[in-house]
Amino acid sequence: MQQILELLPIALFFWAYSMSGETINVVGYTLTFDGIYTATAFLMIASVLHLGGTWLFTRKVERRLALLVLVIVVTGGLTLALRDNIFILWKPTLFNWALAAVFAGSHFVGSKKPLIERMLGSQLQLPLAIWQRLSKIWIGYFIMVGAMNLVVAYQFSEAFWVSYKLYSAIGFTLLISIATAVVVSPYLKESETSK
Known part of the structure; x- marks a missing residue:
């Protein structure tokens, strides 16, 4: 459910970008949509509101x-302050690669459990080898998603990247959910039959 809620700021980003060149009146204030910059402001505000609401x-x-x-706040703030879209274009890569580093580091720092086991271990009972396999899948996923973002950011137009950001967020979320289910499902059946 949390991942679905996280798609709302991205959807607002996409919507604000699609309104480029439009002007609307909101409570007596005129708002002119100026492409990536207004979209970035919407993304920042929606993300902070999501965090606060959570x-x-x-x-x-x-x-x-x-x-x-x-x-989002740092890259978005730099994008708005410097009027340079490169910072917001790099945001998905920085975030995903940071997660890859944290997940990989969890194999070596702290307890012997990978981070994914620490996050989901109370809900699932899996052998350590499966937790480690799942962790490696997620690390690979984060690296791939970050790299794909850079390919799109540098090889395609800004408008294409904005669409890619929305649709890839949905598609990649489904992809990792399916991959996780495939790895975990045999063990869910085993645990139910052993009850």
């Missing part, structure tokens, strides 16, 4: 969500 309703915030919002 904390307000649950009284806790996942570190991953906090990292995501931090990266």
Whole structure:
């Protein structure tokens, strides 16, 4: 559910970008959509509101969500302050590669458990080898998603990248969910039959 809610700021980013050149009146204030810059402002505001709403309703915030919002605010802030889209174009790569580093580092730092086991271990009972395989799949996923973002950012137009950002967020979320389910499902069946 959390990942679905995280798609809302991206959807608002996409919508604001699609409104480029349009002007609307909001409570007596005229807002002119100026492409990536207005879209970035919408992304930043929506992400901070999502973080605040999450904390307000649950009284806790996942570190991953906090990292995501931090990266959005920093890269978005630089994009707006310097009027240079390169910072927001790099945001998905920086975030995904940071997650890859954290997941990989969890194999060597702290407990013997990979980070994914620490996150989901209370919900799933899996052998250590499966947790490690799952962790490697997620690390590879984060690296691939970050690299794909750079390919699109540098090889295609800004408008194409904005569309890619929305649709790839949905597609890659489904992809990693399916990959995780494929790895985990045999063990879910085993645990149910052993009850």
